[in-house]
Amino acid sequence: MIDIKFIRENPSKVATAAKNKGVDVNIDHVLHLDNEYRKLSTEVQTLQQERNTYAQEKNIEKGKGLKNVLAKKEHDASALRQELKQELYKIPNLAKDDVPPGENETENKVIRTVGEKPTFTFTPKDHLELGEALDIIDVKRAAKVSGTRFAYLKNDAVLLEFALVQFALATLTKEGFIPIVPPVLINKDITEGLGYWQEKGNEEYYYLNDPDEKKEMYLVGTAEHAIVPMHRDEVFDTQELPKRYVAFSSAFRREAGSYGKDTRGILRVHQFDKVEMVSFVSEKDDDKEHEYLLSLEEKLFQALGISYQVVQMCTGDLGFPAARKYDVEAWIPSQNKYREVTSVSTVTDFQSRRLNIKYLENLLAGGEKKFVHILNGTAFAIGRTIIAIMENYQQEDGSITVPEVLRTYVGKDKISSKKV
Numbered sequence: 051m052i053d054i055k056f057i058r059e060n061p062s063k064v065a066t067a068a069k070n071k072g073v074d075v076n077i078d079h080v081l082h083l084d085n086e087y088r089k090l091s092t093e094v095q096t097l098q099q100e101r102n103t104y105a106q107e108k109n110i111e112k113g114k115g116l117k118n119v120l121a122k123k124e125h126d127a128s129a130l131r132q133e134l135k136q137e138l139y140k141i142p143n144l145a146k147d148d149v150p151p152g153e154n155e156t157e158n159k160v161i162r163t164v165g166e167k168p169t170f171t172f173t174p175k176d177h178l179e180l181g182e183a184l185d186i187i188d189v190k191r192a193a194k195v196s197g198t199r200f201a202y203l204k205n206d207a208v209l210l211e212f213a214l215v216q217f218a219l220a221t222l223t224k225e226g227f228i229p230i231v232p233p234v235l236i237n238k239d240i241t242e243g244l245g246y247w248q249e250k251g252n253e254e255y256y257y258l259n260d261p262d263e264k265k266e267m268y269l270v271g272t273a274e275h276a277i278v279p280m281h282r283d284e285v286f287d288t289q290e291l292p293k294r295y296v297a298f299s300s301a302f303r304r305e306a307g308s309y310g311k312d313t314r315g316i317l318r319v320h321q322f323d324k325v326e327m328v329s330f331v332s333e334k335d336d337d338k339e340h341e342y343l344l345s346l347e348e349k350l351f352q353a354l355g356i357s358y359q360v361v362q363m364c365t366g367d368l369g370f371p372a373a374r375k376y377d378v379e380a381w382i383p384s385q386n387k388y389r390e391v392t393s394v395s396t397v398t399d400f401q402s403r404r405l406n407i408k409y410l411e412n413l414l415a416g417g418e419k420k421f422v423h424i425l426n427g428t429a430f431a432i433g434r435t436i437i438a439i440m441e442n443y444q445q446e447d448g449s450i451t452v453p454e455v456l457r458t459y460v461g462k463d464k465i466s467s468k469k470v
Contacts, residue, residue: 051138051245051403054084067144070151070365075141083134090127097123139248143400145365146374152364158377159364164348165357167381172446176384177437178315181207183448184467187316199305199319203436206465210439210452211323211432213459215298218325218350218429225346227296227327232276234299238266240279243405245371245397246271256302273297273326274426279405285419286330286409292339293330296429299323316433317389325429327394332409336396336423340374343394343427347378350429351391353455356438357381359388371397380438391434394427 057064061077068075097120150159181187186207192200203211219229235258241247247255247268256269270276277295286293305318312318327346331339344360351358363375375395379388399421402408408419443451449466457463 051400052141052144053399053403054134054138057081057138057141058084064141064144067365068142070145071142071368071370072153072366073140073142073370076137080134080137080141083130083137087127087130087134090123090130094120094123094127139242139245139404142248142370143245143373143397145368145372146396146398149368149374150362150364151366153366154364155367157364158367159362161360161362161376163357163359164352165355165381167357168383168442170383170444170446174383174441174444175448176315177317177440180440180444180448180450181315184450184465186210186465189315196320199313200321201316201319201433203316206460206462207436209460210436210456210465213452213456214430214432214435215323215325216459217353217456219296219298221350221353222296222325222327222346222429225294227294230277230295230297232270232273232280232297232299234270234276234302235267236270236276236279238268240275240282241268243279243282244275244401245404246275246369248370251370254304256304269302270299271303272301272324272426272428273299274328277326277328278401278424278426281330281407282405284407286407286422288332288409288411291330291332291409291422292335295328297326297328299326315437317437319433323432325432327427327429329425330407330409330422331425332411333399333420333423336398336425339423339425340376340394340396343425344376344378347392347394347427347429351378351380354435354439354453355455356442356453358391369395371395371400373398373400380434381442382438383441383444389434391431391438392428394425396423396425398423400424 052064057077057080061081065075065077097116101116101120152158178187186203186205188202188204192202223229255271258267258269277297300321300323302321305320327343329339329343358378358380361377361379363377368375372395375393377390378392380391382389401424402421407422409422410417411420439453440450443453445451449464452460452463452465
């Protein structure tokens with residue numbers, strides 16, 4: 051949520067920034083509601099003061115006459131406040147000044163390309179053909195049980211998954227990240243605070259309704275959805291920041307509208323596992339933390355020895371809560387192009403205002419509460435990273451060389467079928 055004071059002072063800037071994200075907002079209506087709410091709040095405060103005066107004077111008759119008027123004004127103010135809140139929730143976060151303008155992903159900017167693409171003396175296979183031959187990926191049996199776009203990982207693919215998890219945890223805990231396994235079900239009211247459910251975003255996530263417990267819940271689309279709100283209504287001391295978490299969880303997405311090669315194998319599925327980073331920082335450290343998280347994502351892929359490129363999202367491809375976002379895209383030989391494997395975003399104080407997460411600054415001067423800035427980044431999207439490893443490290447006989455950095459965790463240096 052954007053500070054209403056900022057909207058009052060910069061209405062055109064907010065309207066233009068929303069439009070650059072493809073969202074039309076009625077700023078005039080928001081400001082009208084804000085003005086009416088402030089006037090009504092002033093009236094309520096005046097009436098409350100009068101009531102207190104009558105109580106002190108023991109003027110019971112005037113106090114009774116004021117009671118009904120005050121109750122109605124308080125009810126109207128509460129309703130207006132809720133309406134204003136819902137209108138504010140429709141306004142996306144503003145992109146940072148250094149975000150390139152653009153309408154969609156075709157206008158994203160490649161920042162740098164790192165590493166060498168593999169060269170093959172044979173025609174490289176895609177991950178599903180390799181996985182089925184090695185008996186480590188099974189989508190056909192998964193379809194019988196769960197439907198399309200689900201998969202069983204089997205045998206050495208399981209070892210590879212947990213090798214990636216252990217490697218990421220080992221790397222990030224050394225950096226001071228707190229390891230955590232979060233719940234994957236979150237209450238519906240929490241989704242308002244995250245901002246991803248606005249602008250039909252709720253259609254991307256799985257909804258569960260339990261009438262017996264009278265609970266409405268969503269399955270998380272990333273561990274961040276459960277990590278960020280864990281500090282709702284809390285105040286950090288400055289010395290606690292930055293507060294960094296590394297979380298492992300399953301994630302669930304509908305992935306509506308995906309088609310073609312994206313739905314083949316395990317590239318774009320409904321259930322997948324991730325290792326996610328979340329940081330809570332002071333306002334002044336936002337940009338520095340964003341670069342730091344990006345550097346960690348690059349460090350992990352450099353260790354795997356896989357060529358990648360860093361891409362900065364344009365305004366039209368940022369998403370509702372993000373103020374700046376980078377993708378890391380790994381080289382996928384079978385598609386002859388780079389594909390997204392991780393991303394890292396800052397949402398500034400957009401989520402913390404909705405969830406009321408603050409920090410105490412200027413302790414020597416008596417302390418000032420400010421909203422924290424929140425950042426999130428993927429260490430490994432496990433399925434896509436496994437795809438990148440399989441395709442880049444495939445051999446002519448169909449075996450897969452295990453990246454050196456993972457061999458201790460996997461327990462072998464090659465994945466091969468029993469026939470090889």
